[in-house]
Amino acid sequence: MTIDIKKLIELANEERKKAYCPYSKYRVGAALLCKDGSVVLGCNIENASFTVGICAERVAFSKAISEGKTEFIAVAIVGSTEKVPTPPCGACRQFMTEFVDPDFLVIEASPDGEYVERTISELLPDKFVL
Ligand code: THU
Secondary structure (H helix, E strand, O other): OOOOHHHHHHHHHHHHHHOEOOOOOOOOEEEEEEOOOOEEEEEOEOOOOHHHOEOHHHHHHHHHHHOOOOOEEEEEEEOOOOOOOOOOOHHHHHHHHOOOOOOOEEEEEOOOOOEEEEEHHHHOOOOOOO
């Protein structure tokens, strides 16, 4: 399947509007492309009890898994830093590796469209497994 990277970034950027982030004020959107061609979106959702908050990537993956999707191609992540693409945090890297192949594509983007492409195995070469 060809990946429309610009479209995926656009969807993630739009999703940022839904972020619930009154504490950090840092909006993040994620657009997860599934093998069936569908795209599942997620935004960060914070909480007054800070550690309970959840990142955009984990929201997108959790929604997709709970909807019965099992195969994934790529995710675009758009943070709030202008000009600098936002990479996934360490916890999200580990979370995502559970469900994807080593060549799963992570597109790190900024709101103005700057982006870099990485594979999940580049981002987390030594994942924890049980
Ligand atoms: N955040 C994400 O949604 N994804 C990441 O990979 C990095 C951080 C969120 C968590 C928090 O709501 C805000 O960005 C600031 O850390």
